[in-house]
Amino acid sequence: MTKGYEEIPLTPISDTPSTVNLTGLWRAFRPIVDKAKCKKCTICWKFCPDVAIVLVDGVPEIDLNYCKGCGICSFECPSKCIVMVKEGTE
Amino acid sequence: MRKVMTGNYASAYGAKLARAEVIAAYPITPQTSIVEKLADFVSTGELKAKFIPVESEHSAMAACIAAQTAGARTYTATSSHGLALMHEVLMWASGARLPIVMTNVSRAMAPPWSVWVDHMDSVAQRDTGWMEFFCQSNQEVLDTIIMAYKVCESKGVMLPAMIIEDAFILSHTSEPVDVPDQDMVDAFLPAYAPEFKIEVGKPRGFGSLVRPDQYMEFRYKAMLAMREAHDRFLRVEKEFKQVFGREHGGLLEMYRCDNAEFVLVAAGSVAGTAKDVVDSLRAKGFPVGLARLRAFRPFPHEEIRALAGKVAGIAVLDRSYTFGAAGAMFTEVKASAYSGQKKPVIKDYIAGLGGRDITPKTIERIFEDIQIATKRGEETEVEWVDVAGLPRRWH
Amino acid sequence: MALMPKTTIPEEEFSVPGNTGCPGCGANLVMRYLLKGLGERTIVAIPACCWAVMPGYWPSHCLKIPMLYTAFEATGAAISGLRAALDVKGVQDVNVVGFAGDGGTVDIGLQALSGAAERQTDAIYVMYDNEAYMNTGIQRSGSTPWGAWTTTTPVGSNRDYKHEAKKDIIAIMQAHRIPYAATVSVAYPEDFIRKVQKAKSINGFRFIHALSPCPPGWRINPMHSIEVAKLAVDTHSFPLYEIENGKVRVTRKGKGLPVSEYLKLQGRFSHLTDAEVASIQKTVDDHWHYLEEEEKYGI
Numbered sequence: 001m002t003k004g005y006e007e008i009p010l011t012p013i014s015d016t017p018s019t020v021n022l023t024g025l026w027r028a029f030r031p032i033v034d035k036a037k038c039k040k041c042t043i044c045w046k047f048c049p050d051v052a053i054v055l056v057d058g059v060p061e062i063d064l065n066y067c068k069g070c071g072i073c074s075f076e077c078p079s080k081c082i083v084m085v086k087e088g089t090e
Numbered sequence: 091m092r093k094v095m096t097g098n099y100a101s102a103y104g105a106k107l108a109r110a111e112v113i114a115a116y117p118i119t120p121q122t123s124i125v126e127k128l129a130d131f132v133s134t135g136e137l138k139a140k141f142i143p144v145e146s147e148h149s150a151m152a153a154c155i156a157a158q159t160a161g162a163r164t165y166t167a168t169s170s171h172g173l174a175l176m177h178e179v180l181m182w183a184s185g186a187r188l189p190i191v192m193t194n195v196s197r198a199m200a201p202p203w204s205v206w207v208d209h210m211d212s213v214a215q216r217d218t219g220w221m222e223f224f225c226q227s228n229q230e231v232l233d234t235i236i237m238a239y240k241v242c243e244s245k246g247v248m249l250p251a252m253i254i255e256d257a258f259i260l261s262h263t264s265e266p267v268d269v270p271d272q273d274m275v276d277a278f279l280p281a282y283a284p285e286f287k288i289e290v291g292k293p294r295g296f297g298s299l300v301r302p303d304q305y306m307e308f309r310y311k312a313m314l315a316m317r318e319a320h321d322r323f324l325r326v327e328k329e330f331k332q333v334f335g336r337e338h339g340g341l342l343e344m345y346r347c348d349n350a351e352f353v354l355v356a357a358g359s360v361a362g363t364a365k366d367v368v369d370s371l372r373a374k375g376f377p378v379g380l381a382r383l384r385a386f387r388p389f390p391h392e393e394i395r396a397l398a399g400k401v402a403g404i405a406v407l408d409r410s411y412t413f414g415a416a417g418a419m420f421t422e423v424k425a426s427a428y429s430g431q432k433k434p435v436i437k438d439y440i441a442g443l444g445g446r447d448i449t450p451k452t453i454e455r456i457f458e459d460i461q462i463a464t465k466r467g468e469e470t471e472v473e474w475v476d477v478a479g480l481p482r483r484w485h
Numbered sequence: 486m487a488l489m490p491k492t493t494i495p496e497e498e499f500s501v502p503g504n505t506g507c508p509g510c511g512a513n514l515v516m517r518y519l520l521k522g523l524g525e526r527t528i529v530a531i532p533a534c535c536w537a538v539m540p541g542y543w544p545s546h547c548l549k550i551p552m553l554y555t556a557f558e559a560t561g562a563a564i565s566g567l568r569a570a571l572d573v574k575g576v577q578d579v580n581v582v583g584f585a586g587d588g589g590t591v592d593i594g595l596q597a598l599s600g601a602a603e604r605q606t607d608a609i610y611v612m613y614d615n616e617a618y619m620n621t622g623i624q625r626s627g628s629t630p631w632g633a634w635t636t637t638t639p640v641g642s643n644r645d646y647k648h649e650a651k652k653d654i655i656a657i658m659q660a661h662r663i664p665y666a667a668t669v670s671v672a673y674p675e676d677f678i679r680k681v682q683k684a685k686s687i688n689g690f691r692f693i694h695a696l697s698p699c700p701p702g703w704r705i706n707p708m709h710s711i712e713v714a715k716l717a718v719d720t721h722s723f724p725l726y727e728i729e730n731g732k733v734r735v736t737r738k739g740k741g742l743p744v745s746e747y748l749k750l751q752g753r754f755s756h757l758t759d760a761e762v763a764s765i766q767k768t769v770d771d772h773w774h775y776l777e778e779e780e781k782y783g784i
Contacts, residue, residue: 005307010187010248010315012308013286014295018503018540018547026508042492046674047711049513051500063502070508070700071708084708112569114562140569144562145600152559152597156530156566159553162573164566179556288551288567290526290579297554298543 027069037081044073097260102127104235110165114153147172161287184219189242206445350379398427403464509707511697522681534586561597587628672714704752
């Protein structure tokens with residue numbers, strides 16, 4: 001929505017956190033975590049390019065508002081407890 | 091303190107008195123003695139600043155932009171091809187609304203390669219959003235730098251400015267210059283205190299991507315700022331006169347334009363010569379005057395329109411040529427005059443390119459020509475003055 | 486944040502979700518690891534590149550530190566200006582960082598980089614190397630490796646893939662006698678962050694070359710971004726080393742796998758014949774051998 005010229009700063013200075021961009025809407029594949037199999041190695045958290053993974057008691061919680069479904073967490077998980085399923089299924 | 095000094099030294103003293111904090115500059119003839127003098131001031135501790143000997147003019151301006159964004163008052167100087175190389179980042183500086191002040195020693199563009207004066211380099215930057223002030227004397231150079239910082243840094247302006255010295259004529263010629271006391275300058279020009287600066291603890295982005303649905307509003311604000319700069323400059327100069335006892339004629343200096351029928355509009359050092367010619371012609375009874383275009387940006391539209399309403403003929407001296415309908419200054423003058431009720435004859439004289447001398451005789455011939463043109467209601471709008479091979483004689 | 490088990494890298498995040506990078510973007514991890522190593526007292530200058538659009542449109546900002554957008558060729562100049570301003574204002578203890586892509590560093594940005602390095606500007610310059618002009622749509626840069634497809638080195642019947650060698654930016658930086666230079670890979674964040682912390686502790690001009698896998702540009706499945714970054718190191722295609730005051734130290738020997746293991750995951754190399762792969766193997770082997778000699782005998 002276009003702001004009036006008096007409502008904007010004199011030059012584009014960005015100060016709104018990017019959490020306004022719901023990049024989760026881009027997903028074609030969604031990660032599903034089998035928490036029982038998780039060995040709490042923290043590797044998925046370490047390699048997420050979008051800081052969409054938060055560890056709760058060592059186990060990944062994936063923020064689906066931002067997860068783009070790249071699949072890195074699934075591929076890198078040594079215990080193979082993250083599976084990518086097509087969005088719109090299940 | 092009065093000293094005899096070159097225009098380049100006047101620039102250096104201006105930047106020093108203005109307490110420039112970061113100076114990033116690259117050498118180019120005939121600007122070199124500005125940065126040499128400033129490097130001297132910094133190395134003796136007379137000026138507390140960081141001097142960055144950058145590896146190109148583009149980097150000089152980019153470094154100033156970054157330093158200014160971080161809250162430091164910056165200064166640089168260049169000429170001709172150096173200014174042209176900076177073009178991209180000149181646009182950036184004004185779009186970022188940074189009050190950078192720079193001296194441009196106005197010099198011809200190559201090829202043909204030339205180190206001598208003309209205004210092509212300065213005029214070619216008229217679209218960048220920078221204020222442009224053409225100086226006639228070394229005193230004016232020093233004074234305008236100090237005034238420019240104050241105008242540029244005003245809330246409501248926040249645009250950069252270039253102070254223009256004619257190559258060699260001002261840059262390397264010595265004149266007596268009154269160097270103000272540092273205390274008085276400090277009182278006149280307080281420290282730079284921007285509303286926004288890039289700093290630790292405030293996670294912000296400066297210069298982000300803006301969609302088509304929002305870009306125009308930023309440009310509109312910049313236009314308003316340039317308009318404000320016009321009024322602000324006049325107020326700042328009035329204040330300067332109160333504090334330091336002198337001024338240089340506002341944005342359009344009128345010299346004996348009262349009761350003039352024919353006025354020459356010119357910028358830079360040639361105006362000094364033209365004033366002498368006006369005096370000698372007036373002594374013979376000719377109703378002539380000189381309107382010195384001190385600011386090319388912001389362009390003094392109102393002042394020109396008012397002048398056009400009072401005279402029969404205006405001769406515009408363009409010391410540059412921009413391949414448009416006519417010279418750049420002429421085009422602006424004519425556009426400003428067009429909306430006025432009374433339209434005088436306005437004629438463009440392209441002169442002095444590549445350092446070609448503009449002699450008093452030539453200026454007399456220009457005055458003669460505008461008078462004849464006015465009487466005849468002449469069609470030719472553009473005259474190239476003193477080009478070998480053309481039949482007209484201008485001496 | 487809830488209780489964390491022991492992690493191998495610092496926990497605090499300086500990246501904010503909602504960046505507009507591609508899925509699987511290596512450059513996002515480069516920035517994430519860099520800031521974990523440097524901390525909050527950091528100001529970053531970023532020229533035109535993928536990272537200039539990463540934060541999204543105004544007024545969106547995806548970092549917890551301030552960022553200065555700068556003209557494409559000007560990163561080296563921008564960090565010089567930032568540091569000068571901080572110095573003259575007496576602001577201490579701030580990491581000044583230039584963060585640019587490969588094109589903006591080895592091509593159009595080379596002059597300003599060289600100037601900043603020669604002046605021993607007190608700053609850290611990070612080149613995130615996705616090996617082409619990715620932001621503008623995968624055009625070749627001076628950092629594109631020999632043999633790669635890009636839109637301006639298309640394969641076609643002329644086989645016009647890139648026939649020039651990749652510019653060795655670390656060698657260029659070494660020629661400037663800087664105190665610290667290092668290569669890092671997003672597959673080895675521990676090594677990455679250790680090098681960042683080492684760089685942070687040194688004054689003067691420091692340079693970090695980060696390999697940054699790009700799924701659209703390298704034609705890889707996004708989920709293989711880390712795997713490819715790992716193979717780059719393990720095949721010696723992108724060795725991990727650091728140079729501190731002229732002393733070379735290889736920081737990961739790697740398994741020494743055949744380079745074909747690295748190339749076969751990437752569509753941008755799929756046109757290569759066995760002979761061409763063999764010539765890449767030779768170049769990689771020669772460079773690795775040279776690195777080992779440098780480490781043993783000094784430069």
